[in-house]
Amino acid sequence: MENAIEVSGVTFAYGEKTILDNISLTIGQGEFVAIIGPNGSGKSTLINIMVGILKPNSGSVRIAWNNIGYLPQRSFAFNQAFPADVKEVVSMGLYAKVGLFRRLKKSDWEKVYDTLKLVDMLDYKDELIGHLSGGQQQRVFIAKALVSDPQILFLDEPTVGVDAKSQQALLDLLEKLNKERGITVVMVTHDVWAITDKVSRIICMGNGHIYPECSLDNMDTRMLSELYGYPVKLESHVHRS
């Protein structure tokens, strides 16, 4: 399996505070990886460096393709009263690809509708984005990230702010995209319980380091308690073979 992402010796600091300390990892093409860890562990910083929002102080990131999809943590931070409908929001994912001074063609709009169908939101294409539930909005933003046919999808805490049922539907969708379309999925989450039966690998982060001994196979209460810094009870641990 070729690598989709190679992170080599990445260090990042805000002033004196080191957030990431010499992080190295590889993610293979077609993997579904969850980066877990407590708040402040550096996992969002790492994904921001991977997608190019932040520049590391040292080290490098190599991504196999230019075309990546990204769902930031603050997707819900948009103005909920914004007068854009669902198809307009999803179409934004194509704007950079279409290029400056050019309008979307009929084929681009067909792509928008196909992607909405993929995330089961085609029936809502004419709805104002602010009129949808949190889970529905999250699907629309995933469609926006997917509409340009990325080979890698990065998601930062995609299950925050949505109810349990929507969380499960969202994870099912990501699993479908990974298995059926071969999209490499990299997801940052603190919600370790929800993802263990979906992902192919977990990367555990704490205090700017990766815990190499932490994996799906040996993840237990002791390991998680050490990672999160407080007693963690793992109620279910079923991962795919």
Add this chain to the structure above:
Amino acid sequence: MEIFTYDFMIRAFVAGAIISIISPLIGNFLVLRRLSQIGDTLSHLALAGVAGSTLIGIDPTIGTVVFVLASSLGIERLRRAYARYSEISMAVATFGGMALAAILFSLSQGSAINIMGFLFGSLVSVTLNDIIIISALGIIVVALIFLLFKELLFITFDEDAAAISGIPINAINTMFTAMVAVTIALSMRIVGALLVSALMVIPAATALRIAKNFKQTVAYSVMFSVVSVFSGIFLSYYLDLSPGGTIIAISIIIMLAVNIIKRR
């Protein structure tokens, strides 16, 4: 109709038609980016531009466009420097514009400048030269909005996401600020400096109440603006009222009516 027998009224309607389209086009993006204040800021700077142009003896429309354009780029730099407190740059520029206008007006005392016309709008002061400038720059603003429509929409919806996707947000933001400056400088001839930002904000705010997507918002706002400007010019002529005040009063009445109908 008698009103169309006067050249100055024909000029007023032509200028009105152009500003009634460009003001809400720009205004939608300003309102949705919570930057309504910038219209007010630039209009204060426009007054300084008028005073400065009069003082050095150049065409006030051209002088104001150049001055407001230069000031707007300065504000954009200030806005970036105070990215988390963008209102600081607006406040500084507003006060600076008023202070400069006051100084320049006092220095140009004795000239035949119609201060009231620039403050509250004037139908009679629009010259053929103004029409040429307003038409040329108005067409450029409309063309740029049309060409950059999707990028402006994305930046307005989520500036960070637009930047991540590869859209050159700094260049587009600078261009947009320049378009705001030009729109202000052109619109103040009819609406007046004190009310020019109202024509940007009120039709957009009205459209927000009934639009079902962004394109509808733009279309409705232009429609409300055109109705306000044309009926405002008519009424101000026949009732001898300030055109700026009449246009904005009508746009507020439309906004109230839409809100009442929407509530039912």
